[in-house]
Amino acid sequence: MTSEQTSTTHAALDAGSPKRTRLPYYPGCTLKTTGKGLEDSALAVAETLGMELVELPRWNCCGVVTSLTDDDLMRHIAPIRNMVRVQEMSDAGLVDDKRVVTLCSMCFNALKWSNARIGGNAEDLKSINDFMYLEEDYRGDSEVVHFLEILKELDPEAIARQVKVPLGNLNVAPYYGCTLLRPKSIGIDDPENPTIQRKFLETMGATVIDNSYKTVCCGSYQTVPDKYAVAELTHDILSHARSAGAEAVTTFCPLCAFNLDNRQREVLEKHPDFEPMPVFYFTQLMAVAFGLNAECCRFDLNHTDPRPLLRGKKLMKEDA
Amino acid sequence: MSESKTMMERISESTRSLTTGVDSRDVEHWVTIYIMGRGYEVPADLTIMTAMEFAGYKLIRSCGCRQGFCGACATVFRREGQYKLESALACQTRVEDGMYLVQIPFSPAEAAYYDIESESYDYSVFSKHYPEVARCVSCNTCTKACPQDLEVMDYIQSAIKGDFESLAEQSFDCIQCGLCALRCPAEIVHYNVGHLGRRMFGRYGSPEPEHLKTRLAEMERGEFSSALDALVGASTKKLKELYAARVRESDE
Numbered sequence: 001m002t003s004e005q006t007s008t009t010h011a012a013l014d015a016g017s018p019k020r021t022r023l024p025y026y027p028g029c030t031l032k033t034t035g036k037g038l039e040d041s042a043l044a045v046a047e048t049l050g051m052e053l054v055e056l057p058r059w060n061c062c063g064v065v066t067s068l069t070d071d072d073l074m075r076h077i078a079p080i081r082n083m084v085r086v087q088e089m090s091d092a093g094l095v096d097d098k099r100v101v102t103l104c105s106m107c108f109n110a111l112k113w114s115n116a117r118i119g120g121n122a123e124d125l126k127s128i129n130d131f132m133y134l135e136e137d138y139r140g141d142s143e144v145v146h147f148l149e150i151l152k153e154l155d156p157e158a159i160a161r162q163v164k165v166p167l168g169n170l171n172v173a174p175y176y177g178c179t180l181l182r183p184k185s186i187g188i189d190d191p192e193n194p195t196i197q198r199k200f201l202e203t204m205g206a207t208v209i210d211n212s213y214k215t216v217c218c219g220s221y222q223t224v225p226d227k228y229a230v231a232e233l234t235h236d237i238l239s240h241a242r243s244a245g246a247e248a249v250t251t252f253c254p255l256c257a258f259n260l261d262n263r264q265r266e267v268l269e270k271h272p273d274f275e276p277m278p279v280f281y282f283t284q285l286m287a288v289a290f291g292l293n294a295e296c297c298r299f300d301l302n303h304t305d306p307r308p309l310l311r312g313k314k315l316m317k318e319d320a
Numbered sequence: 321m322s323e324s325k326t327m328m329e330r331i332s333e334s335t336r337s338l339t340t341g342v343d344s345r346d347v348e349h350w351v352t353i354y355i356m357g358r359g360y361e362v363p364a365d366l367t368i369m370t371a372m373e374f375a376g377y378k379l380i381r382s383c384g385c386r387q388g389f390c391g392a393c394a395t396v397f398r399r400e401g402q403y404k405l406e407s408a409l410a411c412q413t414r415v416e417d418g419m420y421l422v423q424i425p426f427s428p429a430e431a432a433y434y435d436i437e438s439e440s441y442d443y444s445v446f447s448k449h450y451p452e453v454a455r456c457v458s459c460n461t462c463t464k465a466c467p468q469d470l471e472v473m474d475y476i477q478s479a480i481k482g483d484f485e486s487l488a489e490q491s492f493d494c495i496q497c498g499l500c501a502l503r504c505p506a507e508i509v510h511y512n513v514g515h516l517g518r519r520m521f522g523r524y525g526s527p528e529p530e531h532l533k534t535r536l537a538e539m540e541r542g543e544f545s546s547a548l549d550a551l552v553g554a555s556t557k558k559l560k561e562l563y564a565a566r567v568r569e570s571d572e
């Protein structure tokens with residue numbers, strides 16, 4: 001980035017942040033398609049907080065599901081190739097941090113797990129580097145973090161200062177699912193009782209509803225072969241949140257979002273009494289609380305439209 | 321020119337390889353290549369394609385434009401003493417000593433049938449017609465195989481991301497030789513994916529060119545009909561005259 005560009009982007013920032021921290025950023029395929037609401041809102045939120053998420057050049061799919069077999073190295077090529085991009089970026093001084101930030105929980109899980117698995121095994125790392133001879137060798141020392149971990153490092157006061165539309169009367173149940181938490185060695189919080197979303201949602205002024213279904217699996221890719229099995233899980237997860245008092249849930253995963261949100265259609269087929277519930281990407285709610293332009297939330301891509309709820313709570317303008 | 325000399329010329333002509341027109345006596349450098357396992361001495365400055373013809377093969381498949389455009393002449397080879405399996409276009413690559421060659425007549429692959437007007441302009445068009453793209457493991461083998469030096473893996477990744485513009489740009493020079501598809505461990509048919517992506521980009525992504533719109537309207541109005549009818553009705557003699565008298569851009 002040229003210094004000229006830097007100064008214009010800085011001009012858009014509030015006076016409190018002198019220089020935006022540039023972090024390598026891995027988007028993932030879904031965030032470029034159906035998960036646009038997660039990417040656009042997160043980029044806007046990051047910018048408001050003085051961070052620039054710099055997209056990795058030529059990134060490829062994260063690999064999606066980490067291979068658990070010992071000898072299936074092929075499946076680790078995709079994630080490790082992305083780690084080469086992170087290394088190149090930080091070596092070239094294009095970013096201020098060596099850790100790559102992820103938003104999609106699945107990408108986070110796949111990249112971090114493979115990185116730990118291969119980075120921690122000199123022999124396998126060599127096999128993969130030998131195979132990818134057109135790339136520079138990966139040294140195995142770049143790290144993968146999730147956006148929530150970055151938020152955790154910020155001064156809570158700085159986040160609180162950005163809250164322009166406190167979510168006071170909104171009852172939200174944070175949903176975690178699996179990939180942010182499991183396996184324990186990869187997870188960003190207690191796998192049994194995670195609380196990392198709570199603090200931030202409280203800072204946003206929301207009423208946080210805890211419930212034991214927050215870590216129940218959404219059914220993941222079973223949604224392809226058996227959508228009704230997943231619809232049952234969706235029904236259980238959302239009904240528990242509802243009976244605990246929640247009006248909406250939050251997630252960081254486009255696949256969880258698909259299962260919890262889009263599968264409400266199948267839930268209604270089987271359970272006509274079910275009351276549809278908006279499913280927010282965590283950063284969509286942050287963007288609302290920060291009073292950012294609603295466009296970055298891409299609510300048009302949500303299946304259960306969350307806008308009536310937000311308008312009813314006076315958290316969103318009638319015409320937005 | 322005497323009668324006997326002409327005869328000598330004709331004899332010499334007959335010893336020349338018919339299609340390559342190479343006279344063995346003029347050749348200074350020779351290499352040995354192996355075609356489907358059998359060794360042949362061929363002139364060193366021939367392409368793989370002409371060397372095969374020099375060796376006596378008559379190519380009825382794996383041969384088309386001879387100019388590096390049609391993609392018909394996909395060839396797989398290995399150099400003596402090397403482990404690496406390489407690929408090339410036979411019409412564009414010179415023989416090297418110790419090449420083990422095999423021609424790939426075509427790569428059997430399914431191409432999707434679709435009505436472009438009823439497809440949605442997003443990633444789902446790929447998951448619908450070529451769901452295999454999701455199996456890409458980013459091994460980059462396709463890129464290494466491409467004789468056009470395209471970033472094949474990157475254009476497949478662009479398809480996965482639903483980025484039609486970069487897919488169209490990156491795959492533009494694909495000549496559909498099929499070498500990538502033959503090497504891909506995920507059984508992806510890259511050139512068909514690229515083809516679909518470029519069509520979608522052309523239909524939905526790129527702006528309609530103004531001059532094309534104007535010209536199509538002119539044609540609709542029949543502005544060129546009489547001129548065309550005149551040409552269709554013209555005699556061969558008249559056509560030749562017109563051709564000789566035509567104004568070329570370089571004449572203007």
Ligand code: SF4
Binds near residue numbers: 028029062064106107
């Ligand atoms: S998790 Fe899914 S969307 Fe994210 S990069 Fe991996 S495959 Fe693509």
Ligand code: SF4
């Ligand atoms: S890399 Fe080659 S040898 Fe190894 S499993 Fe794959 S195909 Fe077999």
Ligand code: SF4
Binds near residue numbers: 465493498500501511
């Ligand atoms: S992309 Fe594949 S089909 Fe196209 S030119 Fe390259 S190798 Fe051949």
Ligand code: SF4
Binds near residue numbers: 463
């Ligand atoms: S060869 Fe196949 S699996 Fe490997 S990068 Fe290319 S498309 Fe992906």
Ligand code: FES
Binds near residue numbers: 383412
């Ligand atoms: S014959 Fe057409 S590309 Fe070689």
